[in-house]
Amino acid sequence: MFTIPGPGKYVREVELVKEIGAYVRSFGNSALMIGGKTALSVVESTITASLEKEGIENQGFVWYGGECSWSKVEELRTIVQDRKPEVLVAVGGGKAIDTVKAVAFAENLPLLAVPTIAATCAPATPIAIMYDDEGTFIEISHRSKAPNVVLVDTKVISAAPYRFLAAGIGDTLAKWFESSASVQKSQPTALNQSAVRLAEGLYQLLLEKGPSAIETIKQGNVDQAVNDVIDSIILISGSVSGYGGDDCRTAAAHAIYSGLTIFPEVHNTYHGEIVAFGILSQLVLEGKSEETIRELIAYYQKVELPYTLADMAITELSPEDWDRLGVVTVGIEDMDNMPFAVTPEMVVKAIQGADEIGRKVNQP
Known part of the structure; x- marks a missing residue:
């Protein structure tokens, strides 16, 4: 018997994003943030300040590509291999987080998930729902990593539609x-x-x-x-x-x-x-x-x-x-x-x- 019941750790607090640097430090000294455009814009300044406070090297903020597709995963893998972060941070909704879960699996990197909306269980599962580049469903993939930590900031989520x-x-x-x-x-x-x-x-x-x-x-x-x-x-x-x-x-x-x-x-x-x-x-x-x-x-x-x-x-x-x-x-x-x-x-x-x-x- 083998099962992956969920993420390694789940934390829900108001203004939790302010503390993300401390959680990243548990896994490495540099981080690359990947997520949705709106999601990244909401938390970028807060994450930047938190990483700086903890002395974590900020490898940047990258848009995930708009669809959870294998072509986007490969594009992101190229970026990851170039920048060589020690930790990946997935930011956004289900498609963005699933995409980064697939990247983290392929690159064998620690993963923190920061959902900015509560619309799916994607942040807490080890699978990724894959689509083609036009948004049509393709498959449920197990080539995906369950996040090491899920950080749920209720202030961020309550501000979303x-x-x-x-x-x-x-x-x-x-x-x-x-x-x-x-x-x-x-x-x-x-x-x-x-x-x-x-x-x-x-x-x-x-x-x-x-x-x-x-x-x-x-x-x-x-x-x-x-x-x-x-x-x-x-x-x-x-x-x-x-x-x-x-x-x-x-x-x-x-x-x-x-x-x-x-x-x-x-x-x-x-x-x-x-x-x-x-x-x-x-x-x-x-x-x-x-x-x-x-x-x-x-x-x-x-x-x-x-x-x-x-x-x-x-x-x-x-x-x-x-x-x-x-x-x-x-x-x-x-x-x-x-x-x-x-x-x-x-x-x-x-x-x-x-x-x-x-x-x-x-x-x-």
């Missing part, structure tokens, strides 16, 4: 629906059963605290509900995958997310937002009642998650588009984790069914 936190809630809700489906194909063990119970607890916590956390973040504030939701999205959600391993992986909701990324119009919708719609589609696929789906949509309305295709800017698909979506989606490895065989036709009917229920909810 609340939509990111809503997307994180969507992504984390999927842990319960997908793990409870995928575990059915496996023999019960202490690890996978614990993972499913953890996922169910996450689901209940988000139902209880999610709407309050969104309202608090909208006001630019942080309270215990916000802290709990952030920890759930980043750390505890990642731990479900860490403990459950291949028995509790992503399933139809994420496969449908990946399938929908073939349409360029959806690329302005965040990962967790698309996954949230994928959950509704998975419930249709599983034959759940319309009442059950409507109950979840009622929660989506409270936290502002999409529940129709139009909410994600998909307004019209041709028969050829639907056919391609079905074929692509069943080809995603996540779909293999469902406890029954899924055909392209089943996927199309599930997505159309979820969209129809969502549109009926909107009718007066």
